[in-house]
Amino acid sequence: MQATSTQLSPSPNRVTLWSALLAVYILWGSTYLFIHFMTERMPPLYMASMRYIVAGTILYSYARLTGTPRATRAEWRSASIIGVLLLTISNGCLTVGIQYIPTGVAALLGGMLPVFLLSLNWISFGRQRPTNLALMGLLLGLIGVFFLIKPDRLQSMGGAQANLIGSSLVVAGNFSWAIGTLLTPRLTLPSGALSSGIQMLVGGFVLLGISLLVEPVTPWSLLVAPPKAIGSMLYLVIFGSIIGFSAYSWLARNAPPQLLSTYAFVNPVVAMLLGSLFAGELFSTQSLIGALIALAGVVLITLGRNSKSERAKE
Template sequence: MQVITSPATSTPNRATLWGNLISVYILWGSTYLFIHFMTEQMPPLYMVSIRYLIAGSILYGYARLTGTPSPTRLEWRSAGIIGVLLLTIANGCLSVGLQYIPSGMAALLGGLLPVYLLTLNWISFGRKRPSNLALAGLTVGLIGIYLLIKPDKLQGTGGIDAKLIGVGLIAFGNFAWAIGTLLTPRLTLPAGAISSGIQMIVGGIATLVLSLILEPVTPWSILDAPPKAIGSMIYLVIFGSIIGFSSYSWLARNASPQLLSTYAFVNPVVAMLLGTMFAGEVFSSQSFMGAIVALVGVVLITLGRK
């Protein structure tokens, strides 16, 4: 799912606008919990690959049936590169990382994507110095990360080393997501749903290859998945990949970038509440303090963008 920052071209209907916003807020915030449910008894990379192969095939087939032209070889290659970065690496790291840390903490770390985008755009892609407000947000965000993941305050079922592995995986995944996001406007991509479909198909195939190498699975292991994992995967295919992404794409075309970026503030809150209510996840008072400080940093970065 690539970040698009096209300006609004008209004033959208408020009910449609808020309907799509709530969809992104709730559905994307809930995906962390359902990824946890999907992978708690099944190999994570394998389940991620099946999810994206199904969702990508549906999106690609729908786009072609509704008249979208067949992509060129260059468009396939460009969308495939983005798919590997965003889905194979970033979401693959997230799914594996959720085996080690609570889903709410993973969502908060994912919500810090603006920190990665600002830093990479400053030192590499755009060579643009951020505003002073954005730099202040970067500093506050880093302090929040420290408070959130400080080893002696981490709570959960695993040890300190396990949780540091989880945090490291998600941090690396965020790095890959930021690179994919910054590359997106620099590559030749097909328009609309067919681009998302290609990203999911290529990302799903690459993830499946990794799964077959690293995990004890076969291409048919989905037949052995428990009902909870299957149900969670269906939820993620429909509500996370298809409906959630469609809402995000509509907002990218019709809402301001500032309004669109608010999902980074809301998703972690939704994920932490759901994780506490339905997965028995426990957070220390320092973790909650770190979450609040980190989100303040994200808000400052967003407000300080030039």
């Protein structure tokens, strides 16, 4: 299931579409906490690279053993570009950024992704203006995400310089992620599992090369990682990478950007709930209100997408 810039994908099954969205909503909301656990006592780029190399090996092997044809040179090149944008740059920035700011703040900043997705799709990639309802939902979602975390908490975790470094990294990662997402349906990619496997392998090995240059590690440092880091990495491999990333890759090829962007409003809600349950973070009344506002934004963006689809059918 893939589309190029000159082909239109058929409308996906509604159950499949929403199952993939729910996987991205819930599983990726949990990844912020587990990235923090994975890198508490281990270098962040190294652990991120190991996560993607392991997950990519599993997915690529599964695809080939189940009869998926080898990728062509053009497909390898396209998948490699997407892998570097989504995993090396975007997730690399996120993993390092979480060393400077709380996981909840990183999730909050993820709310900027729909701005990049809808703006880039409007200005450059698709030349497609979002509906007024979708724009209202985008604004409402951003307001809700902002209120999820009190602004004064931004100044409580290591000072302004650390906040600037961490926030800048996460925002840069979101921008790279938006470009990779919008490029995905415009490139010739192999089938789902094989494509995800190649993206993870390329993205992971590039990250490993960077890690070996800038972090005090060897390729075998995983052997001395603490059990908590190993357990968190395995969770991220299975639920964040194999299931979550595969669902996202499918959505990037089959779902409209404005519907896909709604996950950035739901992930902070999940991240805050898990933070309150497992990391001792308080989920205040203000945060609860912000979560409800963010979810209202998801509803409006979805309704805006549906109204546009209906007009297109007329």
